[in-house]
Amino acid sequence: MTDLPDELSTDEIIRSLASGRPTTWLRSTGTEAVLPDLGDMMDSAAARFDRFAPWFAETFPEAATVPVEFASAFPGVSGGMIESALVPAPAAQHRLVDLFGSELGGRLWLKRDDSLPVSGSIKARGGFHEVLEFAEAVAAEHGLDSFDPATYSTREFREIAANHRIVVGSTGNLGLSIGILSARLGFAASVHMSADAREWKKTMLRDHGVDVIEHAGDFVEAVDAGRASAKAAENTHFVDDEDSVSLFAGYSVAALRLERQFAAAGVTIDEQNPLTVYLPCGIGGGPGGVTFGLKRVFGAAARCIFVEPSQAPAMFLGVRTGRHSGISVQDIGLSGATAADGLAVARPSRF
Numbered sequence: 001m002t003d004l005p006d007e008l009s010t011d012e013i014i015r016s017l018a019s020g021r022p023t024t025w026l027r028s029t030g031t032e033a034v035l036p037d038l039g040d041m042m043d044s045a046a047a048r049f050d051r052f053a054p055w056f057a058e059t060f061p062e063a064a065t066v067p068v069e070f071a072s073a074f075p076g077v078s079g080g081m082i083e084s085a086l087v088p089a090p091a092a093q094h095r096l097v098d099l100f101g102s103e104l105g106g107r108l109w110l111k112r113d114d115s116l117p118v119s120g121s122i123k124a125r126g127g128f129h130e131v132l133e134f135a136e137a138v139a140a141e142h143g144l145d146s147f148d149p150a151t152y153s154t155r156e157f158r159e160i161a162a163n164h165r166i167v168v169g170s171t172g173n174l175g176l177s178i179g180i181l182s183a184r185l186g187f188a189a190s191v192h193m194s195a196d197a198r199e200w201k202k203t204m205l206r207d208h209g210v211d212v213i214e215h216a217g218d219f220v221e222a223v224d225a226g227r228a229s230a231k232a233a234e235n236t237h238f239v240d241d242e243d244s245v246s247l248f249a250g251y252s253v254a255a256l257r258l259e260r261q262f263a264a265a266g267v268t269i270d271e272q273n274p275l276t277v278y279l280p281c282g283i284g285g286g287p288g289g290v291t292f293g294l295k296r297v298f299g300a301a302a303r304c305i306f307v308e309p310s311q312a313p314a315m316f317l318g319v320r321t322g323r324h325s326g327i328s329v330q331d332i333g334l335s336g337a338t339a340a341d342g343l344a345v346a347r348p349s350r351f
């Protein structure tokens with residue numbers, strides 16, 4: 001084990017984290033107290049997804065209709081929704097009870113973001129939102145009707161888009177979301193991939209005409225390279241996973257959808273019937289955005305737990321020490337390596 005700096009070695013929780021042991025810390029400060037004021041960001045993002053629904057329905061056959069598993073939660077919506085089912089998981093609940101020997105109160109549900117249309121991960125929420133926001137800005141800048149979904153299928157828009165590039169650094173899933181959507185809108189796209197990115201994701205992106213740049217280093221290196229390449233480039237938008245309000249806004253919309261899905265399932269959520277949500281956390285944007293939304297929708301009745309790999313607890317370390325993006329897991333002797341998809345992140349988001 002690496003020697004911890006003095007000011008950290010007195011913290012028993014950090015010592016446990018540095019040893020690589022599974023460690024739990026429940027904050028005593030309510031999240032409500034530290035939520036940023038982001039105005040109507042979540043509602044604007046939801047409205048943006050609604051505006052683009054006809055375009056998604058037309059462009060991606062798998063998004064043409066709302067799946068029966070959750071259609072009842074969204075009456076009147078005919079298609080083009082980027083959404084996943086919320087399913088009860090009784091077998092997993094029994095297994096957890098057997099494993100841990102303690103009764104789990106309430107009911108266990110799975111939010112199936114692995115089956116989100118087009119790119120199959122939570123990154124579709126934030127990644128798509130930022131690409132759509134950029135597409136609207138480009139359309140408006142060129143005097144096109146950015147609020148009309150039909151604009152994005154016109155030759156005029158596609159010619160303008162071909163002259164713009166979207167760049168992102170990713171461990172895989174964000175790159176897949178940004179790359180596929182950018183390409184389908186007609187943008188040029190570059191995805192900088194870290195060493196842990198899966199081969200099939202690179203192949204899939206290349207098949208969509210996206211430039212994939214492979215890096216031998218970790219996620220931070222891929223993001224830095226992407227940022228540097230976009231810096232002086234004209235007509236180029238860099239999606240900064242380390243610091244993006246637009247990604248965050250896209251993730252937060254999940255909460256508005258979940259509210260409808262729980263209501264359709266007849267599940268009440270209030271202080272007496274709290275909702276505890278376990279969120280896989282990499283850089284923190286995905287779970288952060290979802291938490292922000294859930295707190296807006298359910299207040300203190302929603303309790304969000306970020307779950308990180310024991311070798312890459314970036315957000316845990318940043319928040320616990322108060323150093324946020326100023327500390328990385330390597331600083332306490334951890335490797336940052338994990339098999340958990342998308343979670344090999346050593347330093348949390350600045351945002």
Ligand SMILES: Cc1ncc(COP(=O)(O)O)c(C=O)c1O
Nearest residue numbers: 121173281282283284285286342
């Ligand atoms: C499948 C999956 N879940 C969760 C996350 C975590 O999101 P974030 O890195 O924004 O914390 C990622 C990140 O890429 C992911 O790919």
